[in-house]
Amino acid sequence: QMMIFVNAFTNSETVPVSALRTFLVLLNPFAPHLSSELWQRLNAKGAWPDGDITGQQWPDYDESFLVEDEVEIVLQINGKVRDHIKVSIDASDEEVKTAALNTAKIKDALGGRSATKVVVVPKKLVNIVAPN
Secondary structure, three states, rough: OOHHHHHHHOOOOOOOHHHHHHHHHHOOOOOOOHHHHHHHHHHOOOOOOOOOHHHOOOOOOHHHHHHOOEEEEEEEEOOOOEEEEEEEEOOOHHHHHHHHHHHHHHHHHHHOOOOOOEEEEEEEEEEOOOOO
């Protein structure tokens, strides 16, 4: 999760001080010397007046952010991956099948051919069998 944070803020113009502060607290058990040095440098610039990093409270979390409401489905034609789509985790097999057959990449890959069979593996993949 920390890599997701780093990737999100790498290309950002600005990083909120509160986000950087939380990141340093989370990084401290893994890289204590580096995080402590960064904490002290930012503290010297007046970013926050809270003292040493080891005395900071562990950040709280919000369980609602952990609930997954979408799943990524792999789309294949004759066993070859052609695309990926995201659908609701509650989508029926028929809805997933319809969404898969209506994507631009699948339509282009089929090239006007019709599917002879569509296999849906719930929450994982859709394999479209089409004649060559």
